[in-house]
Amino acid sequence: MDNLSDDLRALFNAPICPYCATLYDPEHYDEVDECARCSNCGRTYQVAAEHRPQQAHTPQDDPLSAAAQSDSLAQFREEADRVSKAMMHQTAGGSYEMYERWFTEALEPTIDKLDPALRSQAIAIATELGYIDDPEIMAAGFGPGLCSISGIDENYCHCGRHP
Incomplete structure (x- = not known):
């Protein structure tokens, strides 16, 4: 009973x-x-x-210490500066839009490796250097009349592929 x-x-x-x-x-x-x-x-x-159901504790849920966040962001800033300089060298003579695209493509793997809690701050740092955060802009291409390699008007492009 x-x-x-x-x-x-x-x-x-x-x-x-x-x-x-x-x-x-x-x-x-x-x-x-x-x-x-x-x-x-x-x-x-x-x-x-x-x-309410018990929530399982996962180590990913623990916020990073302020010192660890600061160190990670400092390392990211150094890496972003290095990639930026390399892309400036590589895209010399091209358009700024080409630099932005190449810089974004080169830096994306580094951002993906960061802790998710730090990504928004890292993207803000990268945006100062020309990172494109909008996927629609990245997918759009350079546009009609612009060289797909250099991003410069086809009439003035120096790549040699245009009439």
Whole structure:
């Protein structure tokens, strides 16, 4: 009889959807929005903290120390400066747009290797040097009438591929 009482107590103390009275399912809890989504009607509602699923602790969730962030960003700034100078050398005589594209392509692997918490700061640093953060601009190309290699007007381009 005690087991039945405990089961009934657990059942009646468990959260239910206030819209359709469906029993709460911990698998439908959204940690980002901090609410549950009803499996029946799809509406969201608040759940008491004791009924929320336990979150697994992952080392990735630990924020980097301020010193580690500073060191990582300093190293990134040095790498971005090095890549920038190399791309300036490589694109000498071309357009600034060509430099931006080549610089962005060369720096993307370095940004991808960074901790996700530091990427926005790294992109801000790289943007000062000509990094293109907008994927639509990168996909657009140089445009009609411009050389696909140098980005210069085809009538004045020095690459030798134009009539």
